[in-house]
Amino acid sequence: MKRDLVLSQVFRIVSYVVFSIILLMFVLVILGGIRYFSVSFFTEYPKNNMREGGIFPAILGSFYLMVLTFIVAVPLGVFTGVFLSEWENFFTKWIDVSLTSLSGIPSIVYGLFGLAFFCVALGFGTSMLAAALTLSLMTLPVIASATKETLKAIPVELREAAYALGATKIEVIFKVLIPAAKRGIVTAVLVGGGRALGETAPVLLTGAVFYSTFLPRSVFSPVMTLPTHIYYIMMAYGEKAQWMARATAALLLIVVAIIYSLAFYLRRREHGRSH
Amino acid sequence: MRKFLLNALLVCLVAVGLAQTLVIKGSNTIFPIAQLWIEEFKKLRPEVKITLEGAGSSTGIAALFNGTTDIANSSRWLKKEEIQKMNQEGKYFIPFLVAFDGIAVIVNKSLPIDEISIETLKKIYTGEITYWSQVNPNLPRQQIVVYSRNTASGTYEVFETKVLKGARMAPHVRMVESSQVEIESVAKNPYAIAYTGVGYVTESVKVLKVDGVYPTKENILRGRYPLARPLFMFVDGTNGFPEPGSLIYDFIMFAFSKRGQELVEKAGYIAAYGQ
Amino acid sequence: MVFVLAGTGVLALSLVVLFILKEAIPAFVKVGKEFFTSVYWYPTSSPPEFGMLAMIVGTLLLTVTSSAVLIPLGYVVAFFLHTYAKNLEKDLIRTVVEFLAGTPSVIIGTFILVYVSPILINFGIWSPQNFLLATVGLILAALPYSVSLSLEALDSVDVSLEESALALGATKFATTLRVTTRAALPGVLNAFVLTINRVVGETIIVLMVGGGAAIIPRSLFDPVRPLTAAIASEMGEVAVGSLHYHALFAAGLILLSVSLFLTGLSRYLSRRAQP
Numbered sequence: 001m002k003r004d005l006v007l008s009q010v011f012r013i014v015s016y017v018v019f020s021i022i023l024l025m026f027v028l029v030i031l032g033g034i035r036y037f038s039v040s041f042f043t044e045y046p047k048n049n050m051r052e053g054g055i056f057p058a059i060l061g062s063f064y065l066m067v068l069t070f071i072v073a074v075p076l077g078v079f080t081g082v083f084l085s086e087w088e089n090f091f092t093k094w095i096d097v098s099l100t101s102l103s104g105i106p107s108i109v110y111g112l113f114g115l116a117f118f119c120v121a122l123g124f125g126t127s128m129l130a131a132a133l134t135l136s137l138m139t140l141p142v143i144a145s146a147t148k149e150t151l152k153a154i155p156v157e158l159r160e161a162a163y164a165l166g167a168t169k170i171e172v173i174f175k176v177l178i179p180a181a182k183r184g185i186v187t188a189v190l191v192g193g194g195r196a197l198g199e200t201a202p203v204l205l206t207g208a209v210f211y212s213t214f215l216p217r218s219v220f221s222p223v224m225t226l227p228t229h230i231y232y233i234m235m236a237y238g239e240k241a242q243w244m245a246r247a248t249a250a251l252l253l254i255v256v257a258i259i260y261s262l263a264f265y266l267r268r269r270e271h272g273r274s275h
Numbered sequence: 276m277r278k279f280l281l282n283a284l285l286v287c288l289v290a291v292g293l294a295q296t297l298v299i300k301g302s303n304t305i306f307p308i309a310q311l312w313i314e315e316f317k318k319l320r321p322e323v324k325i326t327l328e329g330a331g332s333s334t335g336i337a338a339l340f341n342g343t344t345d346i347a348n349s350s351r352w353l354k355k356e357e358i359q360k361m362n363q364e365g366k367y368f369i370p371f372l373v374a375f376d377g378i379a380v381i382v383n384k385s386l387p388i389d390e391i392s393i394e395t396l397k398k399i400y401t402g403e404i405t406y407w408s409q410v411n412p413n414l415p416r417q418q419i420v421v422y423s424r425n426t427a428s429g430t431y432e433v434f435e436t437k438v439l440k441g442a443r444m445a446p447h448v449r450m451v452e453s454s455q456v457e458i459e460s461v462a463k464n465p466y467a468i469a470y471t472g473v474g475y476v477t478e479s480v481k482v483l484k485v486d487g488v489y490p491t492k493e494n495i496l497r498g499r500y501p502l503a504r505p506l507f508m509f510v511d512g513t514n515g516f517p518e519p520g521s522l523i524y525d526f527i528m529f530a531f532s533k534r535g536q537e538l539v540e541k542a543g544y545i546a547a548y549g550q
Numbered sequence: 551m552v553f554v555l556a557g558t559g560v561l562a563l564s565l566v567v568l569f570i571l572k573e574a575i576p577a578f579v580k581v582g583k584e585f586f587t588s589v590y591w592y593p594t595s596s597p598p599e600f601g602m603l604a605m606i607v608g609t610l611l612l613t614v615t616s617s618a619v620l621i622p623l624g625y626v627v628a629f630f631l632h633t634y635a636k637n638l639e640k641d642l643i644r645t646v647v648e649f650l651a652g653t654p655s656v657i658i659g660t661f662i663l664v665y666v667s668p669i670l671i672n673f674g675i676w677s678p679q680n681f682l683l684a685t686v687g688l689i690l691a692a693l694p695y696s697v698s699l700s701l702e703a704l705d706s707v708d709v710s711l712e713e714s715a716l717a718l719g720a721t722k723f724a725t726t727l728r729v730t731t732r733a734a735l736p737g738v739l740n741a742f743v744l745t746i747n748r749v750v751g752e753t754i755i756v757l758m759v760g761g762g763a764a765i766i767p768r769s770l771f772d773p774v775r776p777l778t779a780a781i782a783s784e785m786g787e788v789a790v791g792s793l794h795y796h797a798l799f800a801a802g803l804i805l806l807s808v809s810l811f812l813t814g815l816s817r818y819l820s821r822r823a824q825p
Contacts, residue, residue, distance in 0.1 A: 004724070011629055015630040018623070022649075025658075029657060080556040084556070097817070100816075104813040113565070115785070116570070194652050234659070234663060236455060242664070337792075426787065444592075449762050
């Protein structure tokens with residue numbers, strides 16, 4: 001009995017220490033960067049070797065990249081999830097295995113693949129398109145499996161009712177199930193998007209550029225993104241540029257935090273509803 | 276109809292994206308000069324779009340082979356293998372000499388040493404000598420923390436040729452991505468040693484005499500400093516010399532101009548022309 | 551239609567494996583055993599050497615030390631959350647841990663460089679990027695996996711099992727340890743496997759704080775360069791199709807194989823977890 005008490009306290013302490021360290025990191029990163037926020041930070045280009053100016057091209061670059069990634073990954077992911085949930089045949093097992101395998105592949109290997117396939121073999125070069133397609137592959141398993149879970153959780157009665165009314169399978173899926181699963185799908189998209197936003201390695205190899213004087217003009221242009229920008233500054237620029245790295249890191253963390261908060265909130269509402 | 280419009284839009288986007296872009300990749304040493312050139316050049320030609328990368332001379336030359344850059348900045352001459360490859364592929368790269376540089380050997384300001392010989396430098400970098408006290412008995416008995424640029428760097432290649440003279444760099448030498456990082460590491464670490472282009476040197480580090488000579492402008496130009504080297508911009512001339520009026524031509528001419536060469540000196544390097 | 555789109559998952563995986571294999575094989579043909587037997591990685595010298603052993607060992611050691619902390623730590627926190635935490639505590643800690651899961655690795659790397667690395671210098675450790683810091687970074691990055699997956703496994707055990715044990719007079723601690731964990735063992739092991747997978751694949755953190763010297767680290771403060779960091783760092787300088795390029799893909803192939811193996815193991819374990 002005594003040992004139980006002691007151990008439970010030890011475990012409690014350990015958990016709280018972990019909790020505090022994580023919290024400390026968040027606080028330090030955000031506070032360490034927020035003080036550099038200003039209007040010019042968000043609207044200007046970097047100047048004078050990153051010692052002045054702002055990160056507008058990186059913000060826009062990340063935004064464009066996210067949009068492109070979503071355009072590809074969301075339909076593919078949702079349809080894959082639909083297929084896995086509504087059909088049960090020889091192919092579902094293969095698709096399931098593929099998705100699990102894809103989700104375990106290291107991000108740098110995705111970068112290598114993106115380089116070899118999209119940049120070189122398909123000839124897209126160092127471009128937003130190549131980076132977006134690579135990121136879509138990484139996000140696909142997340143969206144697909146979450147869609148599948150959400151759809152599976154929809155009560156059987158809803159489907160039966162729809163069929164009873166004479167709807168075809170396609171109609172049931174698109175007009176009944178997906179709208180019902182909307183919240184879960186959006187959550188998955190947010191989580192996948194949050195992860196894609198923060199990815200550095202694959203973008204470094206397929207789409208990113210150190211320093212650009214202009215905004216990406218087409219999908220074939222290279223792009224500056226928030227995480228690659230942080231990486232470049234930390235690795236290649238000096239003390240005087242550190243402020244920009246810290247500020248960008250704070251911004252990135254805040255954006256990711258907002259995305260995840262939204263996702264958690266939606267997930268809570270979803271769980272509340274089905275219980 | 277909608278599909279046609281969409282395609283047309285895509286074509287327009289691509290076309291716009293390909294208009295008037297200059298891509299410059301390569302040397303990290305030349306990077307600060309190139310940034311100054313680009314900022315100034317943009318004032319003269321605001322409609323021009325330029326991207327710059329400074330991951331290392333080898334990346335620039337590799338990009339020139341891959342056709343993914345217009346100009347390759349290089350702080351070293353072409354390697355034998357590259358010349359062979361040029362012959363094999365029937366290519367010709369035009370070398371433009373744009374500046375002179377000396378590779379400075381730097382240590383922390385608190386280290387009581389003022390000069391070093393090439394022999395000793397070689398021994399430190401090949402791992403024959405690992406403690407400062409082996410360099411000079413008056414120095415502390417501390418392990419030398421040895422920094423170097425990574426293998427993509429032209430600075431690395433020149434150092435390997437002139438100092439190591441073919442010997443292998445010891446595996447424990449830390450490879451970093453940029454000269455700026457080397458400066459900062461040395462500034463903070465009393466037992467570090469590193470080498471960088473002289474333009475990167477700041478008040479925060481101490482420059483050593485190499486074989487009794489400081490890397491001053493005079494010494495570099497007169498060839499007295501053993502680690503002096505020219506800095507180049509390479510352009511693919513296989514299909515002809517860049518046309519006067521073309522973007523590449525104009526940019527190179529700007530680099531050669533009085534203002535361009537002033538910027539070389541502003542960056543801390545030595546102008547090639549107008550001395 | 552849905553089926554075709556869903557099939558992209560399988561297509562994607564096949565393409566990834568195919569292309570990585572395709573680009574790696576020329577290296578295995580030309581270099582072969584040397585990859586695994588030599589510690590000398592000099593891809594840019596003449597003649598080049600491609601010994602990946604130091605990097606493979608680096609990856610291995612990093613994985614082992616990080617996992618040695620991660621796995622017990624994750625289990626302990628999950629244990630606490632499952633057994634003792636009140637609902638509010640559980641929610642709070644879980645949320646913070648899940649936010650950590652979404653934190654981009656570049657931010658973790660930046661945090662360590664900016665806040666943790668200087669602490670080492672104050673203690674007289676003159677190697678500000680080293681094995682220890684890389685391990686810390688990996689622990690931060692993979693901890694959410696370890697905690698969440700272990701917790702899920704423990705939570706998924708039938709409550710009645712636990713209630714019966716408690717009814718028989720067992721302490722909470724003993725119940726969770728002996729009964730729940732045993733019942734959830736495949737799931738818990740699965741959590742370990744997936745955590746290891748995450749650690750092996752991490753690139754950016756080790757690139758930023760590992761120190762960039764491809765040696766077999768002999769002390770916690772030695773620099774380390776695992777396979778992932780080498781690929782990310784050198785990919786920029788290789789000409790497509792060169793031996794160096796293929797060698798880096800070979801490193802990618804090693805990583806890919808490891809991750810696919812771990813994923814396979816994980817699938818086997820999760821099948822065992824579901825009766």
